[in-house]
Amino acid sequence: MQLYLLGTGTCANQLTKNGKKIKNRFPPGYVLDWGENKILFEVSEGIRFRLEKAGFDYADFENIAISHCHPDHYNFMPYLQSVYCKGLWDQKGKQYEKLKIQILCPNQVAESYRKIFKLLVLEIKKNHYDFPEISFTKLGKMKFKTKIGRAQITVQEVHHGFGKVETLAFRVKVDNKIFAYSADTGDCQGIRKICKNADLFLCEASALIGQDKACRNYGHLTPYLAGKIAKESKVKKLLLTHYIGLDSESSMLKDCQRSGFEGEVKVGKDFEKVKI
Numbered sequence: 001m002q003l004y005l006l007g008t009g010t011c012a013n014q015l016t017k018n019g020k021k022i023k024n025r026f027p028p029g030y031v032l033d034w035g036e037n038k039i040l041f042e043v044s045e046g047i048r049f050r051l052e053k054a055g056f057d058y059a060d061f062e063n064i065a066i067s068h069c070h071p072d073h074y075n076f077m078p079y080l081q082s083v084y085c086k087g088l089w090d091q092k093g094k095q096y097e098k099l100k101i102q103i104l105c106p107n108q109v110a111e112s113y114r115k116i117f118k119l120l121v122l123e124i125k126k127n128h129y130d131f132p133e134i135s136f137t138k139l140g141k142m143k144f145k146t147k148i149g150r151a152q153i154t155v156q157e158v159h160h161g162f163g164k165v166e167t168l169a170f171r172v173k174v175d176n177k178i179f180a181y182s183a184d185t186g187d188c189q190g191i192r193k194i195c196k197n198a199d200l201f202l203c204e205a206s207a208l209i210g211q212d213k214a215c216r217n218y219g220h221l222t223p224y225l226a227g228k229i230a231k232e233s234k235v236k237k238l239l240l241t242h243y244i245g246l247d248s249e250s251s252m253l254k255d256c257q258r259s260g261f262e263g264e265v266k267v268g269k270d271f272e273k274v275k276i
Protein backbone atom coordinates (compact mmCIF):
# COMPACT_ATOMS: atom_id res chain seq x y z
CA MET A 1 0.00 0.00 0.00
CA GLN A 2 1.09 3.52 -0.70
CA LEU A 3 -0.14 6.57 1.20
CA TYR A 4 0.01 10.03 -0.36
CA LEU A 5 -0.19 13.02 1.97
CA LEU A 6 -1.91 15.78 0.01
CA GLY A 7 -2.87 18.03 2.92
CA THR A 8 -1.35 17.90 6.40
CA GLY A 9 -2.59 21.34 7.43
CA THR A 10 -5.79 22.74 8.85
CA CYS A 11 -8.41 25.32 7.91
CA ALA A 12 -6.10 28.35 8.29
CA ASN A 13 -2.88 29.53 6.69
CA GLN A 14 -0.61 32.62 6.58
CA LEU A 15 -0.13 32.15 10.34
CA THR A 16 2.63 33.94 12.22
CA LYS A 17 4.24 33.33 15.60
CA ASN A 18 6.59 35.78 17.33
CA GLY A 19 6.71 37.73 14.05
CA LYS A 20 7.83 34.66 12.13
CA LYS A 21 5.82 33.26 9.24
CA ILE A 22 4.67 29.66 9.59
CA LYS A 23 5.04 27.55 6.46
CA ASN A 24 1.68 27.00 4.75
CA ARG A 25 0.30 23.49 4.33
CA PHE A 26 -2.89 22.38 2.60
CA PRO A 27 -6.11 21.27 4.36
CA PRO A 28 -6.75 17.50 4.79
CA GLY A 29 -6.49 15.11 1.86
CA TYR A 30 -4.88 11.66 1.56
CA VAL A 31 -4.85 8.88 -1.00
CA LEU A 32 -4.40 5.24 -0.06
CA ASP A 33 -3.50 3.17 -3.12
CA TRP A 34 -3.16 -0.61 -3.04
CA GLY A 35 -2.83 -1.20 -6.79
CA GLU A 36 -6.15 -2.88 -7.40
CA ASN A 37 -7.99 0.23 -6.16
CA LYS A 38 -7.61 3.41 -4.15
CA ILE A 39 -9.48 5.64 -1.69
CA LEU A 40 -9.40 9.40 -1.37
CA PHE A 41 -9.74 10.41 2.28
CA GLU A 42 -11.33 13.86 2.73
CA VAL A 43 -12.34 16.33 0.05
CA SER A 44 -11.04 19.69 1.17
CA GLU A 45 -10.93 22.91 -0.86
CA GLY A 46 -8.89 22.65 -4.04
CA ILE A 47 -8.14 18.93 -3.60
CA ARG A 48 -8.29 18.43 -7.40
CA PHE A 49 -5.15 20.54 -7.91
CA ARG A 50 -3.22 18.50 -5.36
CA LEU A 51 -4.42 15.20 -6.81
CA GLU A 52 -3.22 16.38 -10.20
CA LYS A 53 0.15 17.43 -8.78
CA ALA A 54 0.55 13.98 -7.22
CA GLY A 55 -0.01 12.37 -10.62
CA PHE A 56 -3.67 11.30 -10.28
CA ASP A 57 -6.58 12.01 -12.59
CA TYR A 58 -8.74 13.83 -10.03
CA ALA A 59 -11.91 12.56 -11.74
CA ASP A 60 -10.89 8.93 -11.42
CA PHE A 61 -11.81 8.15 -7.80
CA GLU A 62 -14.56 5.59 -7.28
CA ASN A 63 -14.17 5.59 -3.50
CA ILE A 64 -14.08 8.63 -1.27
CA ALA A 65 -14.08 8.54 2.53
CA ILE A 66 -15.21 11.60 4.45
CA SER A 67 -14.70 11.56 8.21
CA HIS A 68 -17.20 14.25 9.20
CA CYS A 69 -19.10 17.24 7.91
CA HIS A 70 -16.78 20.10 8.95
CA PRO A 71 -15.91 22.18 5.86
CA ASP A 72 -12.16 21.55 6.00
CA HIS A 73 -12.96 17.83 5.36
CA TYR A 74 -16.19 18.02 3.38
CA ASN A 75 -15.96 20.52 0.54
CA PHE A 76 -17.53 18.08 -1.85
CA MET A 77 -19.74 20.23 -4.12
CA PRO A 78 -16.90 22.12 -5.87
CA TYR A 79 -15.15 18.77 -6.42
CA LEU A 80 -18.33 17.18 -7.82
CA GLN A 81 -18.91 20.15 -10.13
CA SER A 82 -15.35 19.90 -11.42
CA VAL A 83 -15.74 16.15 -12.15
CA TYR A 84 -19.00 16.84 -13.99
CA CYS A 85 -17.55 19.69 -16.05
CA LYS A 86 -14.46 17.67 -16.89
CA GLY A 87 -16.81 15.03 -18.27
CA LEU A 88 -18.57 17.69 -20.38
CA TRP A 89 -15.48 19.38 -21.72
CA ASP A 90 -12.66 16.87 -21.85
CA GLN A 91 -12.02 14.76 -24.94
CA LYS A 92 -12.26 11.68 -22.69
CA GLY A 93 -15.69 12.86 -21.52
CA LYS A 94 -17.43 9.56 -22.26
CA GLN A 95 -15.17 7.84 -19.75
CA TYR A 96 -16.23 10.23 -16.98
CA GLU A 97 -19.91 9.87 -17.81
CA LYS A 98 -19.67 6.26 -16.61
CA LEU A 99 -18.06 7.17 -13.30
CA LYS A 100 -19.70 5.90 -10.12
CA ILE A 101 -18.51 7.36 -6.84
CA GLN A 102 -19.11 5.60 -3.55
CA ILE A 103 -18.83 7.87 -0.52
CA LEU A 104 -18.02 6.23 2.81
CA CYS A 105 -19.20 8.61 5.50
CA PRO A 106 -21.31 9.14 8.61
CA ASN A 107 -25.07 9.81 8.34
CA GLN A 108 -24.71 13.56 8.82
CA VAL A 109 -22.57 13.87 5.69
CA ALA A 110 -24.90 11.73 3.56
CA GLU A 111 -27.99 13.58 4.73
CA SER A 112 -26.54 17.03 4.13
CA TYR A 113 -25.56 16.25 0.51
CA ARG A 114 -29.05 16.61 -0.97
CA LYS A 115 -29.72 19.87 0.88
CA ILE A 116 -26.40 21.39 -0.17
CA PHE A 117 -26.93 20.38 -3.82
CA LYS A 118 -30.40 21.98 -3.83
CA LEU A 119 -29.03 25.17 -2.32
CA LEU A 120 -26.10 25.55 -4.71
CA VAL A 121 -27.36 24.18 -8.03
CA LEU A 122 -30.72 25.90 -8.32
CA GLU A 123 -31.21 25.37 -12.03
CA ILE A 124 -31.33 21.55 -11.81
CA LYS A 125 -34.57 20.12 -10.44
CA LYS A 126 -33.05 16.74 -9.57
CA ASN A 127 -30.65 16.63 -6.67
CA HIS A 128 -27.73 15.42 -8.76
CA TYR A 129 -25.87 16.08 -12.01
CA ASP A 130 -26.39 13.64 -14.91
CA PHE A 131 -23.08 12.08 -13.87
CA PRO A 132 -21.14 10.92 -11.92
CA GLU A 133 -23.50 8.57 -10.12
CA ILE A 134 -23.13 9.09 -6.37
CA SER A 135 -23.92 6.51 -3.72
CA PHE A 136 -23.47 6.78 0.01
CA THR A 137 -22.35 3.96 2.27
CA LYS A 138 -23.39 5.28 5.66
CA LEU A 139 -21.08 3.98 8.34
CA GLY A 140 -21.13 4.19 12.11
CA LYS A 141 -24.32 3.75 14.18
CA MET A 142 -25.36 0.35 12.71
CA LYS A 143 -22.83 -0.53 10.03
CA PHE A 144 -19.14 -0.67 10.86
CA LYS A 145 -17.63 -2.75 8.07
CA THR A 146 -17.43 -2.74 4.30
CA LYS A 147 -15.15 -4.01 1.54
CA ILE A 148 -13.53 -2.54 -1.54
CA GLY A 149 -11.99 -5.38 -3.54
CA ARG A 150 -9.61 -7.16 -1.20
CA ALA A 151 -9.48 -4.22 1.23
CA GLN A 152 -11.42 -4.72 4.45
CA ILE A 153 -12.61 -1.41 5.85
CA THR A 154 -13.70 -0.93 9.42
CA VAL A 155 -14.81 2.28 11.09
CA GLN A 156 -15.28 3.49 14.63
CA GLU A 157 -17.15 6.54 15.81
CA VAL A 158 -14.86 8.97 17.61
CA HIS A 159 -15.43 11.98 19.86
CA HIS A 160 -15.40 15.37 18.12
CA GLY A 161 -17.24 18.71 18.18
CA PHE A 162 -18.46 18.21 21.78
CA GLY A 163 -19.93 14.88 20.64
CA LYS A 164 -22.40 16.65 18.32
CA VAL A 165 -20.54 15.93 15.08
CA GLU A 166 -20.72 12.32 13.83
CA THR A 167 -17.08 11.55 13.11
CA LEU A 168 -15.48 8.36 11.81
CA ALA A 169 -12.00 6.92 12.11
CA PHE A 170 -11.05 4.36 9.44
CA ARG A 171 -9.04 1.13 9.41
CA VAL A 172 -8.06 -0.46 6.11
CA LYS A 173 -6.62 -3.97 6.01
CA VAL A 174 -5.11 -5.15 2.74
CA ASP A 175 -3.48 -8.59 2.82
CA ASN A 176 -1.60 -8.51 6.12
CA LYS A 177 -1.03 -4.75 6.37
CA ILE A 178 -3.13 -2.38 8.48
CA PHE A 179 -3.54 1.32 7.87
CA ALA A 180 -5.53 3.43 10.35
CA TYR A 181 -6.61 7.04 9.93
CA SER A 182 -8.27 9.44 12.26
CA ALA A 183 -9.19 12.97 11.34
CA ASP A 184 -10.46 15.09 14.20
CA THR A 185 -10.93 13.19 17.44
CA GLY A 186 -10.47 13.41 21.16
CA ASP A 187 -9.10 10.57 23.27
CA CYS A 188 -11.86 7.94 23.27
CA GLN A 189 -12.43 4.19 23.00
CA GLY A 190 -13.11 4.35 19.27
CA ILE A 191 -9.73 5.73 18.38
CA ARG A 192 -7.94 3.10 20.44
CA LYS A 193 -9.82 0.28 18.71
CA ILE A 194 -9.31 1.58 15.19
CA CYS A 195 -5.50 1.80 15.43
CA LYS A 196 -4.91 -1.45 17.37
CA ASN A 197 -1.70 -3.08 16.04
CA ALA A 198 -1.71 -0.80 12.97
CA ASP A 199 1.37 -0.80 10.77
CA LEU A 200 0.77 2.88 10.09
CA PHE A 201 -1.49 5.19 12.08
CA LEU A 202 -2.14 8.55 10.45
CA CYS A 203 -3.45 10.63 13.32
CA GLU A 204 -4.52 14.20 13.84
CA ALA A 205 -2.49 16.36 16.22
CA SER A 206 -4.31 19.64 15.83
CA ALA A 207 -4.25 20.70 19.48
CA LEU A 208 -1.26 22.73 20.58
CA ILE A 209 1.27 21.27 23.01
CA GLY A 210 0.06 21.58 26.59
CA GLN A 211 -3.63 21.72 25.68
CA ASP A 212 -4.25 18.09 26.67
CA LYS A 213 -7.06 18.93 29.07
CA ALA A 214 -8.46 21.90 27.17
CA CYS A 215 -9.01 19.87 23.98
CA ARG A 216 -10.74 16.95 25.72
CA ASN A 217 -14.34 18.21 25.56
CA TYR A 218 -14.17 19.55 22.02
CA GLY A 219 -12.30 16.52 20.75
CA HIS A 220 -8.78 17.04 19.41
CA LEU A 221 -5.38 15.54 20.21
CA THR A 222 -1.99 16.94 21.13
CA PRO A 223 1.14 15.08 19.94
CA TYR A 224 1.42 13.66 23.48
CA LEU A 225 -2.13 12.24 23.37
CA ALA A 226 -1.61 10.80 19.88
CA GLY A 227 1.56 9.10 21.19
CA LYS A 228 -0.25 7.79 24.28
CA ILE A 229 -3.00 6.23 22.15
CA ALA A 230 -0.43 4.77 19.73
CA LYS A 231 1.52 3.28 22.62
CA GLU A 232 -1.50 1.69 24.29
CA SER A 233 -2.77 0.33 20.96
CA LYS A 234 0.65 -1.08 19.99
CA VAL A 235 0.93 0.94 16.77
CA LYS A 236 4.13 0.32 14.78
CA LYS A 237 4.49 3.70 13.07
CA LEU A 238 2.76 6.96 13.92
CA LEU A 239 2.38 9.78 11.42
CA LEU A 240 1.07 13.09 12.78
CA THR A 241 -1.11 15.24 10.54
CA HIS A 242 -3.72 18.03 10.56
CA TYR A 243 -1.44 20.10 12.82
CA ILE A 244 -1.58 23.88 12.98
CA GLY A 245 2.18 24.42 12.70
CA LEU A 246 2.62 26.88 15.58
CA ASP A 247 4.61 24.23 17.50
CA SER A 248 7.94 23.32 15.91
CA GLU A 249 8.46 19.86 14.45
CA SER A 250 11.11 19.03 17.07
CA SER A 251 8.83 20.08 19.95
CA MET A 252 5.96 17.99 18.49
CA LEU A 253 8.21 14.93 18.31
CA LYS A 254 9.45 15.53 21.86
CA ASP A 255 5.89 15.94 23.16
CA CYS A 256 4.85 12.73 21.41
CA GLN A 257 7.81 10.75 22.79
CA ARG A 258 6.98 12.00 26.31
CA SER A 259 4.04 9.56 26.11
CA GLY A 260 6.46 6.63 26.12
CA PHE A 261 5.60 5.61 22.54
CA GLU A 262 8.71 3.82 21.30
CA GLY A 263 7.72 3.14 17.68
CA GLU A 264 8.70 5.35 14.77
CA VAL A 265 6.99 8.74 14.77
CA LYS A 266 7.03 11.38 12.07
CA VAL A 267 5.42 14.73 11.43
CA GLY A 268 3.77 14.51 8.00
CA LYS A 269 4.40 17.03 5.21
CA ASP A 270 2.42 17.79 2.07
CA PHE A 271 3.21 15.63 -0.96
CA GLU A 272 5.13 12.99 1.00
CA LYS A 273 4.60 9.36 0.02
CA VAL A 274 4.69 6.63 2.64
CA LYS A 275 4.91 2.90 1.91
CA ILE A 276 2.96 0.59 4.18
Ligand SMILES: [Zn+2]
Binding pocket: 068, 070, 160, 184
Ligand atom coordinates in the same frame (compact mmCIF):
# COMPACT_ATOMS: atom_id res chain seq x y z
ZN1 LIG B 1 -13.64 18.87 12.63
